[in-house]
Amino acid sequence: MHLKVPRAARHRPFTPxxxxxxxxxxLMFLPALLLLIGVLYxxxxxxxxxxxxxxxxxxxxxxxxxxxxxxxxxxxxFRESLARTIGFVLAVLAVQLPLGVGIALLLDVKTPLRxxxxxxxxLPLLIPPIVAGLMWKTMMQPASGxxxxxxxxxxxxxxxWLSDPTxxxxxxxxIETWVFIPFVTLILLAGLQSIxxxxxxxxxxxxxSEFQAFVYVKLPWLAPYALLVMLFxxxxxxKAFDIxxxxxxxxxxxxxxxxxxxxxxxxxxxxxxxxxxAILFVLWLIAYVVSSNVMRAWQRRSGMVQGx
Amino acid sequence: xxxRRWLRGGALALGYVVFAAFILFPIVWIFLMSIKDxxxxxxxxxxxxxxxxxxxxxxxxxxxxxxxxxxxxxxYVRFFRNSVIISGGAVALAGxxxxxxxxxxxxxxxxxxxxxxxxxLSFRFAPELAVILPLFVVYRQVGLYDTYPGMILAHxxxxxxxxxxxxxxxxxxxxxxxxxxxxxxxxxxWQTLVRVALxxxxxxxxxxxxxxxxxxxxxxxxxxxxxxxxxxxxxMAILQAMNFDQIKWGEMAAAAMVSSIPGMIIALYFQxxxxxGLTMGAIK
Numbered sequence: 001m002h003l004k005v006p007r008a009a010r011h012r013p014f015t016p017x018x019x020x021x022x023x024x025x026x027l028m029f030l031p032a033l034l035l036l037i038g039v040l041y042x043x044x045x046x047x048x049x050x051x052x053x054x055x056x057x058x059x060x061x062x063x064x065x066x067x068x069x070x071x072x073x074x075x076x077x078f079r080e081s082l083a084r085t086i087g088f089v090l091a092v093l094a095v096q097l098p099l100g101v102g103i104a105l106l107l108d109v110k111t112p113l114r115x116x117x118x119x120x121x122x123l124p125l126l127i128p129p130i131v132a133g134l135m136w137k138t139m140m141q142p143a144s145g146x147x148x149x150x151x152x153x154x155x156x157x158x159x160x161w162l163s164d165p166t167x168x169x170x171x172x173x174x175i176e177t178w179v180f181i182p183f184v185t186l187i188l189l190a191g192l193q194s195i196x197x198x199x200x201x202x203x204x205x206x207x208x209s210e211f212q213a214f215v216y217v218k219l220p221w222l223a224p225y226a227l228l229v230m231l232f233x234x235x236x237x238x239k240a241f242d243i244x245x246x247x248x249x250x251x252x253x254x255x256x257x258x259x260x261x262x263x264x265x266x267x268x269x270x271x272x273x274x275x276x277x278a279i280l281f282v283l284w285l286i287a288y289v290v291s292s293n294v295m296r297a298w299q300r301r302s303g304m305v306q307g308x
Numbered sequence: 309x310x311x312r313r314w315l316r317g318g319a320l321a322l323g324y325v326v327f328a329a330f331i332l333f334p335i336v337w338i339f340l341m342s343i344k345d346x347x348x349x350x351x352x353x354x355x356x357x358x359x360x361x362x363x364x365x366x367x368x369x370x371x372x373x374x375x376x377x378x379x380x381x382x383x384y385v386r387f388f389r390n391s392v393i394i395s396g397g398a399v400a401l402a403g404x405x406x407x408x409x410x411x412x413x414x415x416x417x418x419x420x421x422x423x424x425x426x427x428x429l430s431f432r433f434a435p436e437l438a439v440i441l442p443l444f445v446v447y448r449q450v451g452l453y454d455t456y457p458g459m460i461l462a463h464x465x466x467x468x469x470x471x472x473x474x475x476x477x478x479x480x481x482x483x484x485x486x487x488x489x490x491x492x493x494x495x496x497x498w499q500t501l502v503r504v505a506l507x508x509x510x511x512x513x514x515x516x517x518x519x520x521x522x523x524x525x526x527x528x529x530x531x532x533x534x535x536x537x538x539x540x541x542x543x544m545a546i547l548q549a550m551n552f553d554q555i556k557w558g559e560m561a562a563a564a565m566v567s568s569i570p571g572m573i574i575a576l577y578f579q580x581x582x583x584x585g586l587t588m589g590a591i592k
Contacts, residue, residue, distance in 0.1 A: 019496075021416075021497055022416065022418075024496060024497035024498065025412040025415065025416035025418075025497060026412070026416075028408040028409065028411060028412040028497065028498070028501075029408070029409045029412040029413065029416075031404075031405040031408075031409070032405050032406060032408075032409030032428075032468065032472065033409075033424075035405060035461075035464050035468060036424070036427065036428065036468075038461070038464075039431060039439055039464070039465055040427075042439055042440075042442035042443045042446055043434075043438060043439050043442065045442045045446075046438055046439070046441060046442035049442060049445075056445075102323075103327055106320070106323045106324065106327060109320060111320070111324075113324065117324065117327070117328065118579070119579065120328060120331055120332055121331060122579065122582060123331065123332075123335060123572060124331060124334075124335075125571075125586075126522055126526075126568070126571030126572060126574060127335070127526070127568045127571055127572070128525070128526035128527075128528070128542075128543050128546075128564075128567055128568065128571070129526060129528065130526075130528045130543050130546060130547060131338075131543075131546060131564040131567060131568055132334075134546060134560060134564060135334050135335075135337070135338045135564065136334060138337075138338070138341070138557065138560075138561075139334060139337060143352070144350060144352045146337060146354045149352070149353050149354050178330070178331070178334065181331075182331075183586055186582065186583045186586065187583065187587060187591060189583075190583050190591045225591075228587060228590055228591070231590075232587070235432075235433035235434075238435070239434075239435035239436065241436075241437075241528070241529055242526075242527070242528045242529060245528065245529075245532075246528075246546075246547055259435075260435050260437060263435075263437050263441075264437060264529075264532075264533075267437075267441055268533075273441070273445070276437070276441060277438075277441065277442070280435055280437050280438040280441065281438065283435045283438070284434050284435055284438050287433050287434060287435065288430065288433070288434070291430075291433045
């Protein structure tokens with residue numbers, strides 16, 4: 001073997017600071033840091049703007065401390081939107097987690113068609129959400145949509161879907177589920193496939209039924225993966241916009257006006273920049289608190305999986 | 309015993325059928341709509357057998373045949389080109405900036421490392437408007453509103469956290485020994501990255517850039533807020549099909565199919581690192 005004597009690298013008597021490894025790493029990171037500041041700066045000015053009565057296209061700005069926040073929390077429309085947003089997130093989780101586990105179990109079974117189904121699975125995820133929103137809006141047309149026709153074929157009464165306040169938000173949950181169920185399933189499927197085969201086999205040998213193996217082995221194993229699903233899905237559902245905007249624009253009668261949509265309308269329909277930023281800061285705060293807690297829980301649980 | 313196996317097989321088959329119908333039916337339906345004549349689109353009960361037409365695609369891609377048929381999305385190609393410029397530019401910039409940054413975050417040992425990485429991550433979870441609404445005001449002041457550079461910069465909010473976190477996961481997996489050897493041979497940090505680390509993580513780079521591209525391409529809200537008439541991306545064009553008294557269903561469907569093409573191609577050809585990319589490296 002040809003052994004090369006290390007050149008001065010290790011024993012170099014003097015390294016000028018601009019050639020030091022540390023400097024080179026800092027330089028490597030510098031452009032990204034500049035962009036990060038470029039993003040942080042508007043965000044921080046946004047926080048300041050939430051303390052003003054700024055209006056779009058109006059030059060005069062007055063500092064009004066927390067009046068925007070006070071007025072928001074006095075405003076029933078905001079409180080309803082806040083409650084609606086939280087309800088929406090809970091509904092999304094309640095539908096998508098069990099459904100995701102079900103589909104993941106289905107795709108975990110070894111059948112010849114598995115590859116095909118897996119390819120089909122990811123399609124909704126890669127279609128622009130706005131396309132998904134319009135697609136479903138088209139199918140959900142009360143009088144002429146294909147969904148009501150299909151319901152009629154099976155003998156079920158037509159539903160008003162997006163056009164009625166009582167069913168609109170549930171319809172959005174359905175569309176959201178169509179778009180994101182692939183994501184949820186991919187994570188849970190990765191979880192199922194990381195279960196060592198001998199573990200499942202061992203409990204089967206001990207006489208456990210398939211159902212018992214699922215409840216006592218697979219479900220606990222999936223817990224950190226479910227946390228990972230929540231880590232991504234909770235903030236995404238909190239800030240839902242791309243599907244709602246084309247499908248309903250927040251209507252009918254505010255039934256689908258979640259906080260992100262409300263902030264957009266406050267800014268561009270009423271040009272209340274200050275109020276819009278106050279809504280967004282509340283939304284950001286909720287997203288931040290929830291996701292950092294879920295993140296911590298996930299790190300604890302996944303550390304246990306890797307360690308055990 | 310045999311009957312139970314049949315039952316299980318039947319349940320599985322039923323599950324597969326329901327699942328496939330749920331996932332695929334909307335896509336198939338919109339595809340059918342995009343090749344239907346207007347009369348077939350509004351027909352009720354819906355038609356499944358009809359004479360296919362490419363008129364909607366022609367309308368969307370090559371413009372109206374007559375002035376009477378002109379619509380807002382007849383110059384869809386322009387929107388499509390805007391999307392290519394914005395998302396392509398955003399991903400290229402995020403790659404050049406993000407890959408070295410991820411490498412530095414993975415290799416250098418300085419204290420602020422974790423908090424910086426998490427600040428990047430937190431933008432994945434923050435409501436976009438919290439950043440782009442103030443950005444809208446700033447952009448109008450400095451003249452970046454409705455420009456390609458402005459859009460490409462803003463899209464870093466989507467692309468950069470994805471690239472940095474996905475690459476971070478791949479760099480952290482690399483054994484340090486090879487790079488140590490290169491450094492002993494006198495290679496600088498940059499040389500080590502370009503000649504040693506990058507060739508090994510090539511699948512990671514592909515994964516990061518493709519995911520970033522899809523997310524940037526699919527985005528609606530950035531175009532809605534920061535783009536005016538000149539730089540509106542493809543997702544905005546579809547929205548415009550609805551802004552008239554009568555929704556142009558056929559054209560909307562055709563535009564939707566065309567703007568879904570990049571994602572669909574990638575979905576079919578590139579699956580190996582999809583989960584890892586989508587979870588920003590949390591799942592290997």
